[in-house]
Amino acid sequence: MPVSPASPLSPAPVSVLGLGAMGKALATAFLTGGLPTTVWNRTPGKAEPLLALGATAAGDVTAAVTASELVVVCLLDYDSVHETLDPVAAKLAGRTLVNLTNGTPEQAREMAAWADAHGIVYVDGGIMAIPPGIGTEQAFLLYSGSREAFDACTPALELLGAPRFVGTDPGLAALQDIALLSGMYGMFAGVFHALALVGTERIPAEEFAPVLQQWITGMATAIPHYAQQIESGDYTTGVVSNIAMQAAAFPNLLSTAESQGLSPELLAPLQQLLSRRVAEGHGHEDVTGIVELLRKK
Ligand SMILES: NC(=O)c1ccc[n+]([C@@H]2O[C@H](COP(=O)([O-])OP(=O)(O)OC[C@H]3O[C@@H](n4cnc5c(N)ncnc54)[C@H](OP(=O)(O)O)[C@@H]3O)[C@@H](O)[C@H]2O)c1
Numbered sequence: 477m478p479v480s481p482a483s484p485l486s487p488a489p490v491s492v493l494g495l496g497a498m499g500k501a502l503a504t505a506f507l508t509g510g511l512p513t514t515v516w517n518r519t520p521g522k523a524e525p526l527l528a529l530g531a532t533a534a535g536d537v538t539a540a541v542t543a544s545e546l547v548v549v550c551l552l553d554y555d556s557v558h559e560t561l562d563p564v565a566a567k568l569a570g571r572t573l574v575n576l577t578n579g580t581p582e583q584a585r586e587m588a589a590w591a592d593a594h595g596i597v598y599v600d601g602g603i604m605a606i607p608p609g610i611g612t613e614q615a616f617l618l619y620s621g622s623r624e625a626f627d628a629c630t631p632a633l634e635l636l637g638a639p640r641f642v643g644t645d646p647g648l649a650a651l652q653d654i655a656l657l658s659g660m661y662g663m664f665a666g667v668f669h670a671l672a673l674v675g676t677e678r679i680p681a682e683e684f685a686p687v688l689q690q691w692i693t694g695m696a697t698a699i700p701h702y703a704q705q706i707e708s709g710d711y712t713t714g715v716v717s718n719i720a721m722q723a724a725a726f727p728n729l730l731s732t733a734e735s736q737g738l739s740p741e742l743l744a745p746l747q748q749l750l751s752r753r754v755a756e757g758h759g760h761e762d763v764t765g766i767v768e769l770l771r772k773k
Pocket residue numbers: 494495496497498499500517518519522550551552553555556557559560576577578579603604605606607
């Protein structure tokens with residue numbers, strides 16, 4: 477069935493494929509933003525709460541993708557996206573596919589090539605929010621791929637969170653998404669270790685949490701300075717706490733964990749990098765120099 481073009485008075489419809497925790501939040505934001513929204517999920521029944529908000533439940537994937545010029549997909553992984561969309565590729569031709577499924581830059585580029593081969597306009601995206609944050613000021617989403625399609629979809633995408641277009645290379649949104657998640661997991665690894673460590677002396681995690689939060693928040697202000705050093709490759713300017721000092725103190729973190737009955741496995745790899753950097757003659761430099769050891773290319 478042909479899709480009738482939206483007039484300024486009738487907002488363009490959108491289809492959402494995948495009604496997991498995130499897909500449901502995305503569909504809810506479109507619906508509360510007034511967009512006619514068609515939804516589909518592999519396992520039936522998940523559309524029920526959205527029907528009350530005005531959603532149309534598609535009986536199958538074909539009905540879902542042909543209901544709108546803008547098709548947003550948010551499934552578990554790229555394999556499930558291919559499994560779902562490959563059979564309906566011809567029906568997607570000429571439409572805009574915004575893929576908000578988490579994946580690697582390579583997967584995003586492969587999906588863009590697949591879309592291109594089928595005449596589908598492709599935008600890849602990374603969601604920097606948890607489901608309750610969708611549609612709030614905290615949420616932002618990264619996009620890459622077709623700039624024209626992104627611009628055309630921006631009024632709809634703004635309903636999800638602040639949209640940031642990061643480049644026409646379709647892999648760039650995934651790259652930045654993964655970079656942000658890497659920073660987050662590195663931080664949480666330390667946070668979980670710290671809370672477990674104080675717990676070995678029965679200090680309640682909730683009691684220690686505000687102190688930890690204050691410390692982490694304060695330390696995060698160093699990020700722009702570290703970024704400048706990493707960008708310039710000069711690890712000797714503005715050094716406040718040199719790496720030799722840090723490499724000397726770091727074993728205390730590991731031995732304290734061991735003696736308190738805690739595995740140091742979340743922290744141990746950092747000790748090796750610090751020691752190697754000092755051994756290679758960079759003890760007077762800043763800790764950021766360890767990125768030189770991470771680079772393989
Ligand atoms: N939740 C978050 O905090 C968050 C934040 C940022 C990004 N993301 C990303 O958003 C995506 C969805 O996350 P979520 O939280 O919605 O996950 P979820 O609650 O586990 O939902 C997964 C969705 O994928 C569908 N699915 C799985 N395998 C499928 C297949 N082979 N064919 C068709 N559909 C399939 C599921 O359908 P069924 O109902 O049939 O199983 C469900 O709709 C993921 O890529 C995730 O990394 C999530």
